[in-house]
Amino acid sequence: MESLQTSVAAIAAEHGFSGAVRVDQAGETVLAQPFGLAERGLGVPNTLDTQFAVASACKGTTALTVISLVDDGTLALGTTARSLLGADLPEIDDAVTVEHLLAHRSGIGDYVDEDDDGEITDYVLPVPVHRLTETEDYLAVLDGHRQKFAPGARFSYCNSGFVVLALLVERATGTAFRDVVTQRVCGPAGLRDTAYLRSDELPGRAARGYLDTEGLRTNVLHLPVRGSGDGGLYTTVGDVHALWRSVFAGQVVPRHWVDEMVRPRSDSPQVSKRYGLGFWLDPTTDAVLLEGYDAGVSFRSLHRPSTGLTWTVVANSSDGAWPVAKHLGAVLR
Template structure:
């Protein structure tokens, strides 16, 4: 049996492997081997919005190149199905699905299917938290111990450090006992308290704020803060305060393993046997505030722009959100539940069976959304990263996600 790590991707899409997030066997919830970060004092802000004359018209010729690039990555990675969406004002759009949504029936992948979005959930949880900041009900520099008791270093770790992945708390989804228990019964339910218990059995990894280290534990704590302050379950707060005002009608924070119709089946090798299984109806409660949500292509398109432009927050709070701590590639950084990777702003997500990559490029006001129905890595990399790299190498060669060298030109056909 090969060793596996439950994925709920680390959100450092920057690392050639970082996965949310990207990294060798990242736990969709996190990967082991988080990217090395420079000191948190070095910060950068998101590029100013504007227009980018170099973003191409999405003509039939460009679409043909994109088709060939996507198919080449599919051949290499053996991804069952993928949907790619590109939109840029004045440049047109490219929206297309490839492959199958269900390997048993061979039903095709289509652009209207729901998928689990893994760590993209973090963007919703942190938005709900930042709305409470705008309402002056909490402060980003409040210690987590004000809201949740029993957190190691809870009197020192701030909400800002939790949202920015600089708390030093161990990532529960990398705990060997947790992984064994989840793989033994992927349909079981976990509570936030159970998840934190796995983390708190480990020593704090470093002093609060000392460096960047992606940890799903941080988001479980922030979800509890939202619940504590509002007096409501997290899924209700996000539905009422984030999804409704953002106009997202096909995005849900489920309270069970059910998926809204229609949906793509998900496939993963993050299993006890190491063999690929259908994980569609695995219970995502183990990811909760860090990765439990479900969405579709058009909602993610809308949400990505809302997230990057700060529609639901005050300008001052959005500016704090976009202030980033460098990750491992020059020019890339992680803010408060959001990243900036080579100018693309957003967050990727991965959970057993699914990956998503919804990002926004302010210079071109362009949006890219990629949805997959597998999280199986290819040569140590997240497949969503490889698709993102292939697409951006064609349409934004000066902003290739995630900053790697351009892949070889795809073969025609």
């Protein structure tokens, strides 16, 4: 794989990539390399043990958390959001179910609308970011968004839906969502470096998220100070690969549930993908994907069960991951 190492290094240099790349093939790691700086002001380099934010990629871990609760009977795919929300978020249709939310087919209004024009580095949150530290705090940004269409009618990617799922998890279990993720996903998968960190008190191995490939401006004023079901998880490339391995070995949820999660529910031709429950799906192969994109964060990871291929690209800048990810997608099949 010397040619892959050479080509990735060349693209990284050309585009000022800062982050980490890992490629596994049939259980063997053939490329694992960090690039750039985790803390530009102090010149601290990224390493393979650096914890990176992965934005919406955590929708996969949210879905796994929910499905583990479905498996043990705490929730059901048919559980309605209303049954646990009570009088909160009255704009959500009473017929919206856990399955609708997992599949992005709920039709609820989104507090961060992916279809809005604008730049990824815009300031989009309607409340100061420091107010968003617990999942219940998100009620302030989830409320007041009208239902867009009848539940189940069609696919529409929705960040709010996964925060609502986190709320349902908390209300069904009586436990903070981030702790349930640790218990239900991180523990069984052996993820030691994966957690919902506060952006205003990042530990020493966590990378700051930078708005551009150069400069010192970070994303600390752009995103919730601590994430929830739709984003905000920090992890390492090693933990990402451990997650794929453990999920498809049936160690997080039983394998029949994994098969159900990667069964296509919707086509999304505008991004040339399909969608299951919490996971993007390749339109023509069995490849399963997790993606994240936000101010100071870009991430893509692919796992193809039939060939044992897994690759991950994560960047601590807004668009940094895409050139390397595009290259890997083209040369690795």
